[in-house]
Amino acid sequence: MSTVRVVHYLNQFFAGVGGEEKAGEGPRVQEGAVGPGLALQRALGEAGEVVATVSCGDNFISEQPEQAIEQVLEFVSKYRPDLVVAGPAFNAGRYGLACGQVCVAVQERLQVPTVTGMYPDNPGVEVYRSRVYIVPTGASAATMAATLERMAALGLKLARKERLGLPAEEGYLARGLRFTERADRPAAARAVDMLVKRLRGEPFQTERPLPQYDRVAAPAPLKDLSKATVAVVSSGGVVPIGNPDRMESTFATKWLQYSLAGVDDLTGEAWQSVHGGYDTTLANEDPDRVVPIDVLREFEAQGAVGRIFDRYYVTVGSGASTTTAKRFGQEIGRELVAAGVDAVIYTAT
Amino acid sequence: MRLEMASYLVGDIQFSNRTRFEHGVLHVDRDELRGLLLQSGDFEDVSLEIVRPGEAVRLIHVMDVAEPRFKPGIGSTFPGFVGPRKTVGEGRTHRLAGMAVVSAGGAVAGEPTYWREGIVDMAGPGAEISPFGSTLNLVLEFKPHAKYLDADQPEAELHNIMVGSAFAQRYNHAVRVAELKAAAYLARCTADLEPDDLQVYELAQVDAALPRVIFFFQLNGLAIYGESAEGILPSLIHPNEILDGGLINVRSNGQASTRSSTFFIQNHALVRELCARHGTDFNFVGAIIYPAQADDLDKKELIAEYAVKLARMLGAQGVCSTLFSGGHPYMEFMLICQKCEQAGIKTVLVTSEVYGTPEDPGFVFYVPEAEAIVSTGRSTQQIELPALPRVIGGTELFGLPDPPNGSLSIPMRYLCGLCTTTGYGQLTAKQY
Structure with missing residues (x-):
């Protein structure tokens, strides 16, 4: 298997451009790994290479998303990556939304798999979890190295088009996609087991969590x-x-x-x-x-x-x-x- | 009620000059059986074929599947179809285990085919996960008599798309009668033989301290003792009656993956599991059947109220409840769950599923109390089936453009019995 080519997306802070005062900076690209990318490269080992780092200011991408995404995609596609890794964004809201946005655009328009990392309460999780593989992280950057290891492992599998296991096994947040599989026992036995557990007051696990659907607000009444x-x-x-x-x-x-x-x-x-x-x-x-x-x-x-x-x-x-x-x-x-x-x-x- | 289910294990089926069961081989006099099925005058022809697991055969237009049964004593074999309408569920019943009678064939005038396609593959990935890919199957391919094909007759008119024209209803009934005649004819040859296995179903008196459990069975396309179950209020039925031919499929409605084939009712996995654990884990009190067809909310509310009232009268503390399939049947199914939980009755629900995306996990209706659900698989998932050179049942697929002997990439819902909510299969769906 040839080395997986990885492009890493970061915000202005992690890319070393600057802090909040540089959040309005537009997209830029640098050869090789930068900042957390060095830990990502270590986690990839010989299996992958961080060929470029694309970054953008958090404010720029949230205020001019179309322009930012066009530029980011142009930089990313130049490096013909097999995988794009974004973040991790931890609990940074704007950064999380940016990572999700970049991942979706890369997947849909460049047909390249992506992985990102966020704290489960990051607003980017709610918006993008159904479309993007998100590795759950701690709230702060203290867990950077461990998070990147998990993101690298998942990313390599995605780049190699290997079949992913369950969210808990692979370490990503469930996207809500459901697939038919063979269970270890017939449905009748599983149902009766579940009933016996309920009758005994023991813990049980539903096989089908209940959904949350959109509610459509009623419009204002007609005047006449x-x-x-x-x-x-x-x-x-x-x-x-x-x-x-x-x-x-x-x-x-x-x-x-x-x-x-x-x-x-x-x-x-x-x-x-x-x-x-x-x-x-x-x-x-x-x-x-x-x-x-x-x-x-x-x-x-x-x-x-x-x-x-x-x-x-x-x-x-x-x-x-x-x-x-x-x-x-x-x-x-x-x-x-x-x-x-x-x-x-x-x-x- | 004590039911003795005497099993005769069929290792192979062969056509022969005399129908008999010998050394695990079912010998079938093809001409005699064919003659028996042609007697009714409903068919231009009936052809009989034996197909075995692993053979490169695809069955299409499957209408129903039944297990051969014969009742020598109390009751009647398939009451309302083959025998008189006597109560079943007691006495001895002979069954040919490991095999099935499969009915297949085209549609008649005024018969809607949008739900009708049902596929059974005998080899490949479809066979591996389908219940009927691993049984020895005697396939009856029916050609309707010309009288059912005249689209100009008033009986060909379609008033209700759910049940089809008068022709379609009569013809479907005729196919079930023929299928069950064949099933009874085959099992009858074990009349004087010792069974390989004997299973007793008897909800004997148990420790009164055990929790009382009932089974809610949502019906679709089934007849009870030959009578339509569609307009009925929820009714109490002994689990043995379900296992012993009291309920028979009369219509190929609903997607094939969740259709209530007669075979699944005769071998109702959930009923058998509840019987097996009766006296150990709980007291299995009985089953309540109710129809899935109520078209308006008022009727659904009434059915749910009535069903839960019966459960309360029986002192139920726990229930297993199965959804037939489809959309609006979720209403009464979920209302029953809610009313049970509000009455302090613990519920476990069994459903198949569709779609399975975050935007649409496929619940048409649900209640917050539905927190214990067993899934029998997602029937909208695509499956890739290989080309299988031999096709029985027709020459074109209903609702699919592909040639029937070619490779198919189709949703699982076309495969017979894959996601049956009777709990017979081993499939589930998992969240990724």
Whole structure:
């Protein structure tokens, strides 16, 4: 195995440029290892070589992130590294965020693996842990040498594309990615063991920690519905009969839009639900039950609603990941905002 | 209720001129069995194939899997399908162990196929982790009678995508009847033979001081004694009835990896484990079944309330609770957990999972009380399967563009039974 080429990212302080008074300095590059890089080189031994050190002032990168990242990437790519090591940043907030930002950019745009180190309370951990391998550190630089040893060991594995073990075994903060594996015993035996432990009041370990999802804050109410343009969006799977655009019944990969021009009523002759997660009998008898165009047109005629937007957006919610759902929502939302829509009636099933 | 499960260990299956079980080999009169299955008039043809672990074969369009069983005495073999609707779960039952009857075949008019694809590989990485990659399988490939294929008939109309057209429902039922007829026919040849193993299931009286435990079983696509379980309120059932043919799969709904194949119900791993530790670690009081299909919140709330009330009436102190799969079934599943914990009943949940990213760990709904969960694996994970030259079950995959005999890179959800929440398998998911 050839020597792994490593580029090290540091802030202005650790790169020896200066303290807080130099935090506004832009990116620079130096050949070889600098400052903590010397300990990193010792930790890498003969397996790797720190070929360059790229640094940037913490304020500069936080205030002009795009410019800073472009420059950092240009320096990094010149040295054709197999690995980029950033920090460790310990409990320094701006530095932690910078390390995370550099790692994500290097991974996504240069396709080079990265590793960084931070104190678990560093704000960079919360922002970047799902995308970057972060070695947990102490709060201060006192643990520098030991931290760099762990970062070097992990980094070498990543550079060699070796399969990583569990977070606790390899010494990184769990990224939250879950993979199917064979356990030592059947699920039935594991479940009953867990139950017996619970009945005896003994400690037990769940195999599936509970999540924390984003909460979307409700927007301010409309000032005057009678002047508002209202769009209809649905994940109930109501599409034109025959499903001409082949909306999937589950695990949908797309959203579709259909014109509502001249449509006052969604009839079972012209529309159907292809949603694969609920009993569609009633929806197919009268698709207005899922997408209430008939009633909305009445409100529009009475002047209770200003105008019904003339395009209707639809997908199928069954089996959707929140990641896909979020993307669909943002894409549809952009179109609606651009079209001057004031409010959305969103129906699910 | 005392159930004696008499096992006959099948070391090989061979086609032969007379159906019999001899020296661990099941000899099958292919023509006689085929004739028996064609009698119903539901099929244009049925072909029978034997496939063994390690053979370069891929089964596709798998509809259900069953273990051969025969009941000589009390009760009936597969009540509501093959035998009369007598209570099962007591007396002696013969089982052919180490083998399975696998039903496969195409769809009929008005049958939605978005969930339908179910793959069993007999060799390679798919076989290594799949329960049916290691059983000797007698595969029944069904060709529907032309009467089920006429898309112009009113019976071909699709009103509810979850259950399919009238044709699809009738045909799926006919396939189960045929599969179970075959299963009963095969096991019947052990009627006068001594078993290799005898297991007794009897929830005998135990020390009253032991904690009382029940099992909550969320049902999907299953019939109870031949009757739809879809509209029912939660019901008490003896664990032996689950193991002895009281519940049968009638629909290939849900992703194949978590589908409740009849085989998994007959060999319900969690029920068997709870029985095995009855009297030692706890007092296993019984099982409560409830449907996963309630479409509105009110009904889900009622089901959860009713289920937990039954558990309280039984004096439960601990429960194991299994999720079928899917999205909205999480609601009543989690509500049951919450109401149990609020009533002081300790719960352990068994689920498969999807997605497994930090943004989406795949919980459609959860409660903070759900702190003890066993995972049976993440079914959206990709798996690479090699080309397998011989394919049984069809010529094209449902919902996948690839040729069925080629190499496949697909989510695990297409593989039959991989992540079953009955606890039969050994998979889990770990956080990285």
